[in-house]
Amino acid sequence: MSKVAVLGAGSWGTALAMVLCENNHDVRIWTHNTEQKQRMEQEGKNAKYLPDIPLPPSLSIHDDLTMAIKDVEAIVLVVPTKAIRETCQRLKQVLHHQVVLIHASKGIEPDSHYRISEMIDEELNRTQYQDVVVLSGPSHAEEVSLKHPTTVTAASEDESLAAFTQDLFMNQYFRVYTSTDVIGVELGGALKNIIALGAGISDGLGYGDNAKAALITRGLAEITRLASVKGANPLTFIGLTGVGDLIVTCTSSHSRNWRAGNLLGQGNALEDVLSKMGMVVEGIRTTDAVTQLAREEQIEMPITTGIYDVIHQNKSPKKVVDDLMARDRTTEIDDISDILFNRDKD
Numbered sequence: 001m002s003k004v005a006v007l008g009a010g011s012w013g014t015a016l017a018m019v020l021c022e023n024n025h026d027v028r029i030w031t032h033n034t035e036q037k038q039r040m041e042q043e044g045k046n047a048k049y050l051p052d053i054p055l056p057p058s059l060s061i062h063d064d065l066t067m068a069i070k071d072v073e074a075i076v077l078v079v080p081t082k083a084i085r086e087t088c089q090r091l092k093q094v095l096h097h098q099v100v101l102i103h104a105s106k107g108i109e110p111d112s113h114y115r116i117s118e119m120i121d122e123e124l125n126r127t128q129y130q131d132v133v134v135l136s137g138p139s140h141a142e143e144v145s146l147k148h149p150t151t152v153t154a155a156s157e158d159e160s161l162a163a164f165t166q167d168l169f170m171n172q173y174f175r176v177y178t179s180t181d182v183i184g185v186e187l188g189g190a191l192k193n194i195i196a197l198g199a200g201i202s203d204g205l206g207y208g209d210n211a212k213a214a215l216i217t218r219g220l221a222e223i224t225r226l227a228s229v230k231g232a233n234p235l236t237f238i239g240l241t242g243v244g245d246l247i248v249t250c251t252s253s254h255s256r257n258w259r260a261g262n263l264l265g266q267g268n269a270l271e272d273v274l275s276k277m278g279m280v281v282e283g284i285r286t287t288d289a290v291t292q293l294a295r296e297e298q299i300e301m302p303i304t305t306g307i308y309d310v311i312h313q314n315k316s317p318k319k320v321v322d323d324l325m326a327r328d329r330t331t332e333i334d335d336i337s338d339i340l341f342n343r344d345k346d
């Protein structure tokens with residue numbers, strides 16, 4: 001039994017805290033919102049984010065970060081990407097012992113183009129954590145909270161910490177694999193959100209399964225291309241955190257990114273879409289970050305660029321699809337073969 005704090009009481013933080021309670025750990029969940037803490041305690045559920053699911057009685061709920069992290073062995077950071085730095089800055093003030101730091105968020109920071117583990121490294125002192133572990137994979141909170149079979153990957157450069165995380169979370173409905181490809185696992189989780197926006201846009205336009213399969217497959221090609229340039233193992237992208245998470249996010253109405261894309265495809269403006277969602281849609285900021293990055297690194301990412309144009313340049317989704325279909329003729333797998341066969345040559 002370990003003492004674990006989950007920081008972030010949205011859908012995913014709550015579902016992960018429930019897995020940890022199921023495994024008989026001493027689990028504390030922290031919210032920055034005192035009213036939410038009081039409601040969760042009074043109602044025995046997280047009414048805004050997982051309304052139909054009773055919280056385990058053993059879960060303790062905190063709005064005081066010092067109390068939440070007291071004596072914990074591990075901290076699971078699961079706030080939206082835009083809140084990672086702020087949460088780490090708060091943590092830095094009150095964390096006076098060394099923990100295993102696990103994060104389960106999926107995004108890239110605009111401007112810096114940092115992955116989440118890079119932001120954590122910049123904000124916290126190494127005396128405060130042993131190493132970062134990334135937990136990622138095809139895992140909608142709504143299904144995990146119903147204890148439906150789910151598989152994810154725990155990645156860390158320190159294999160013993162990945163194995164520790166596997167032991168912490170693994171149970172009969174939540175199966176955890178390990179990996180040492182932190183870059184690949186983090187980028188897979190973040191970049192699939194862009195393609196999920198695209199799949200939603202396609203569905204919103206009324207296109208069918210052929211179009212969606214094309215987006216998933218060609219989307220996989222372009223996100224693998226970018227990730228390989230950034231140091232990921234391209235083979236990670238045929239695993240759970242690549243193609244696995246693409247499938248679950250591009251084909252499920254649980255996905256906030258798919259839902260936001262669907263509304264965009266139906267012609268709604270971005271501000272209206274975001275106000276209707278009421279939950280984080282990570283793909284929007286990640287599209288901004290990756291469009292900048294692809295331009296700087298001169299990496300061809302036509303689907304991402306098209307989605308950026310829908311979001312920020314007021315380009316019609318139909319015109320974006322028409323332009324994607326009319327791109328210069330090309331062969332299918334040359335670029336992926338280059339990635340796979342040339343990556344170890346330098």
Ligand SMILES: NC(=O)C1=CN([C@@H]2O[C@H](COP(=O)(O)OP(=O)(O)OC[C@H]3O[C@@H](n4cnc5c(N)ncnc54)[C@H](OP(=O)(O)O)[C@@H]3O)[C@@H](O)[C@H]2O)C=CC1
Nearest residue numbers: 009010011012013032033079080083105106140141279280
């Ligand atoms: N939902 C899912 O199925 C999955 C989500 N993820 C990832 O997990 C991360 C969190 O997503 P998720 O839980 O779904 O998001 P939600 O939108 O469901 O919840 C976000 C939570 O973060 C809180 N929050 C917002 N800003 C801050 C802040 N500055 N400091 C502290 N807390 C803050 C919100 O509080 P408030 O209510 O006060 O705004 C809310 O409790 C994302 O990166 C997402 O991609 C990964 C896998 C699955």
Ligand SMILES: O=C(CO)COP(=O)(O)O
Nearest residue numbers: 137138139140255256257
């Ligand atoms: O990452 C997720 C499932 O693996 C959740 O995706 P959304 O943020 O699009 O809901």
